Amino acid sequence: MNPIQISNIIKQSCKEKNITIKSLLESCEINRNFMYDLKNNKIPSSDKLEAIANHLDCSVDYLLGRTDNPNINK
Secondary structure, three states, X not given: OOHHHHHHHHHHHHHHOOXXXXXXXXXXXXXXXXXXXXXXXXXXXXXXXXXXXXXXXXXXXXXXXXXXXXXXXX
16 A cells, blocks of 8 residues: 555545545545645555545545556445
C-alpha cells in the first residue's frame, strides 16, 4: 500500500466527480489533515478508506491501486 498513490487516486476521483477534497473529507467525517498524512506516508485506516470509497462510489481496491476499474470488488 502506497499512501502517496492513494492520495493521487483520491484527488483524481474527486476531480472526475467534481467534488472538492474538503467536501469529501467533511462528508466522510475525516480530519482535514488526512491528505497531508497520506503525502507523509502515513497508512490510512480501513474505516477511512471504506468511507471515502463509499462516497466516491468506488471500491477500496481501486483506492489502493489494486485495480484500474473502480467497480471491481465494490
